[in-house]
Amino acid sequence: MNTPRKDPKTQTGQDERKHWLYRSENLPKLWLIQIVILVLALLPEFFIHHHAHIEQSGFTLDTSFGFFAWYGFIACTGMVALAKILGIFLKRKDTYYDE
């Protein structure tokens, strides 16, 4: 997730220890914390029943298990992918407009 890059320009001095967020041995722990949080967010699905947000449309997918979780996830991956594709055509060097 956040592999630290050893930058030779780093002017922090040798004696300063890397913050624990940047130590590679903590990386699995960070992922674990995230997974735990996600599972916690899904737990209430077993206890509550969602009512349809738009009843008159006959759309009931939003009452199914974890709809908001996977919809949020898919929407975001979709948008990142779309940005990636558009980026192929739209990206220019940031000196593009400089004369």
Add this chain to the structure above:
Amino acid sequence: MMSEFAFPPGLIMVLGAMLIPLLGERQRLFALLGLPVLTLGAVWGLPADASVQLAFLDYTLEPVRSTAEGRLFATVFAIMAFAGGLYAHRQATTTELTAAFVYAGSAIGVTFAGDLLTLFVFWEVMALGSTVVVWSGGTQTAYRAGIRYLLIHLLGGVVLMVGIVAHAIDTGSLNFTAMQPESLGTWLILFGFLVNAGAPPLSAWIPDAYPEASPSGTVFLSAFTTKTAVFALLVGFPGADILVPIGLYMVFYGIIYALLENDMRRILAYSIVNQVGFMVAAIGIGTSIALNGAAAHAFAHIIYKALLLMSAGSVLLMTGKRKCTDLGGLFQSMPITATHGIIGALSISAFPFTSGFVTKSLETQAAANEGMLLVWLLLLAASAGVFLHAGIKFPWFVFFQKDSGLRPPEAPANLRLAMWLFSFLCLAIGIYPQPLYAILPYPIDYQPYTVDHLVTQFQVLLFAGFAFFIMLKQMRRTLTISLDFDWFYRKFFNEIGNEFTGRTSIARGIQEQKAVAAIGRVIDKLYRHHGPQGILARAWPTGSMVIWVAVMLGLSLVLYYI
């Protein structure tokens, strides 16, 4: 208070700003904080139905009309000016502070405009004030961006004015009230409003100009122009169907471009378009809960967007760097700035217990109430996208990601104080929204804190965050910008212009050569005939003349004989 003497609350700051250059540093801070407080007092001191009317030609002007919408927007504008003044007073130039207060005051002037002409006048003063704020960035880039910014707003202003004239001729009135885009006049007015809202195709002026201003200048800029446009749309075009697709386009435009962007303040500028898109779509839905949602969202948005830009401005001020590729790891030496940035980021993402949660949900709820399934699904996806492009991306790339090795100290005290104030408001509104709900334009019966809402919102946001970290490699920052509509006026027409100049100058050169050659030939001919050696300039011997006379006489004799 007698309504005849109601003083336009906006003028307090516009006129008060003229004092700022004359004051010493201590009195200046006093003015920067006092003028917004005074304005706030004037806004709420006006009776709820206060109105000042003036006759102008055949029309009635209403420079002051107190409405619920106007009071709401004026309140948040005044709060913004207060915190902005606090944030800016140490490092901003006098020019910037003066311009910013004229700008803020005229935005408040718009919110009290009862007629279209008053609205237009304040609208244009805003354009001028904000341009000076952009220029106060002090760089050549800021100067050029300011010129482009001004041109776009003058264009929008001209269209708005033409629309107002056409509308006044159609209806015989300048009254600023709810309209539908159905005549030429109303369409042009709508266009004029939408230019300031950052609607397509002219959205690029926001990420082009705002991030070129000074750290504090961008904070001021983020608040007034687009939100005044939201106010104007809210009063002028509630329920105009066209606003729904326009708003949705802006929502996704903001997300996609922010995802591609590398400059931290440009990320936040794109996210302004995204947020205003939510409001524009809600205004298009047009029910009372939707309009309440747009107004409440605008209120909350001004505060958390300013907070985000204050935190970005602090980073810029302390490091001199603005690109994500140069930043990272700053949470270690600027933990307070990072915390404020994260609170702003959570608020914009509508995390529970922040101001975004209790305001933006009104808009999605409005779409659900109207049975607009597609709109609701898109707004839901966009809510996840907001967390993606602003909620995580901004704090992650600025304060975390790789360790850039930069160890700047915390921002100065006045910057931190302004951030504390706005962080407090973000959380206070989120935890206790009732005071905000009470001043919304329509009566409201909405409970944001239900189990269902909390659970679904947490799921959407946390899994959006999960998507972010899974796709982190895909989002590696590059030293790039993204082409937008401004390419047409910055590159395309420029290149066409250059091409035209090049070609016409060649053509002119050829024509010139031809003309010079032609004149040369005439001169040569004249010289040949009349010059010293010319046949017409030669001296003729008498003998030859006598011969020619004899020949002619002989010829006439012959002719006569025949």
